[in-house]
Amino acid sequence: MPVIEVSELRKSYGGRPVVDGVSFTVEEGEIFGILGPNGAGKTTTVECVEGLRIPDSGRVRVAGLDPVTDHEQVARVLGAQLQQSRLQAKLTVREALELYTSFYPHPADWRPLVERLGLTDRLPIAFGKLSGGQQQRLFIALALIGDPRFVVLDELTTGLDPRARRDTWQLIEDIRDRGVTVLLVTHFMEEAQRLCDRIAVIDRGRIAALDTPEGLIRRSAGRTVISFTPSAPLDRDALHALPALALAEERDGRLTLTGTDATVDAVLTLLARRRITAHQLRVSDATLDDAFLDLTETS
Structure with missing residues (x-):
């Protein structure tokens, strides 16, 4: 009760x-x-x-x-x-x-x-x-x-x-x-x-x-973000073929990819297949901040 x-x-x-x-x-x-x-x-x-x-x-x-x-x-x-x-x-x-x-x-x-x-x-x-x-x-x-x-x-x-x-x-x-x-x-x-x-x-x-x-x-539009500096270049076609990729940015050789957990899994598989090392790898999950902003902006 x-x-x-x-x-x-x-x-x-x-x-x-x-x-x-x-x-x-x-x-x-x-x-x-x-x-x-x-x-x-x-x-x-x-x-x-x-x-x-x-x-x-x-x-x-x-x-x-x-x-x-x-x-x-x-x-x-x-x-x-x-x-x-x-x-x-x-x-x-x-x-x-x-x-x-x-x-x-x-x-x-x-x-x-x-x-x-x-x-x-x-x-x-x-x-x-x-x-x-x-x-x-x-x-x-x-x-x-x-x-x-x-x-x-x-x-x-x-x-x-x-x-x-x-x-x-x-x-x-x-x-x-x-x-x-x-x-x-x-x-x-x-x-x-x-x-x-x-x-x-x-x-x-x-x-x-x-x-x-x-x-x-x-339920929110919050995304998972993975960022790293690859030991060798990754071509754009390979990146844009990643599942659920919402955004791909490169700055000073560092890649920042926004997507979902499926995107992260696919990136790691791609890197392993091409024997590319991801230096300073960071993965950030969606948070309650993301959910709050999404819900209060669109409600």
């Missing part, structure tokens, strides 16, 4: 539709991602899931509950890290954690969370004196402090340095492994490709595609 259900969700501002018939379900224990360009309706969608905005029409359920009319019950099982959040500038990290702990009947122990997020030495520091990345890490801790069954993370790692970002990804994988369902809004393709079991791509308020990361990549 889906634990989060969104059906024909619509929300407009000033007569302009921001979310226009969005539908998806999130299964228990999965990390479900939402991708989309700026202004696509991602944050409005998840704010309706959190009960922070009232939909114009459509149906939203979290564990069978309406996030608006059953808001208090939903708040007991749903943690949220918002895209934009603030605390009182003079509130220390420790005070914020203890305050949020008091909101829940069965909170998580915040000490391991703080250690995992690298905030232990920040406990006596006021919120207003934290860096942007430290503030972001604190809000992640506050989202998890209620020991939620579900958590919504909106732009999870914005402002984090690469090491902190990867540590946070591991934390999210760990909480998923403990049975927490995660709804993740992000614009980092690497983050989505690593973490998400399924992804909904939202463009102009509608679902452009919904699939696994691998499925989205397969």
Whole structure:
């Protein structure tokens, strides 16, 4: 049974539709991602899931509950890290954690969370004196402090340095492994490709595609690129006869061929047959970036 259900969700501002018939379900224990360009309706969608905005029409359920009319019950099982959040500038990290702990009947122990997020030495520091990345890490801790069954993370790692970002990804994988369902809004393709079991791509308020990361990549026009410097010239006729070849370029003796896996296999066979060595061989697969660009440009 889906634990989060969104059906024909619509929300407009000033007569302009921001979310226009969005539908998806999130299964228990999965990390479900939402991708989309700026202004696509991602944050409005998840704010309706959190009960922070009232939909114009459509149906939203979290564990069978309406996030608006059953808001208090939903708040007991749903943690949220918002895209934009603030605390009182003079509130220390420790005070914020203890305050949020008091909101829940069965909170998580915040000490391991703080250690995992690298905030232990920040406990006596006021919120207003934290860096942007430290503030972001604190809000992640506050989202998890209620020991939620579900958590919504909106732009999870914005402002984090690469090491902190990867540590946070591991934390999210760990909480998923403990049975927490995660709804993740992000614009980092690497983050989505690593973490998400399924992804909904939202463009102009509608679902452009919904699939696994691998499925989205397969459905896109993303290509595989092979580049190398051959030890002997390859004639153009041989190159253009390669299967699924989309583009062949040569610069300073280096060949760059764009195609599919079949193109790569054929190139390697051709080189072996002609006893040509491929120096500095590089193969780049299609990525979620390719899929995202394709889906949002053509939707």
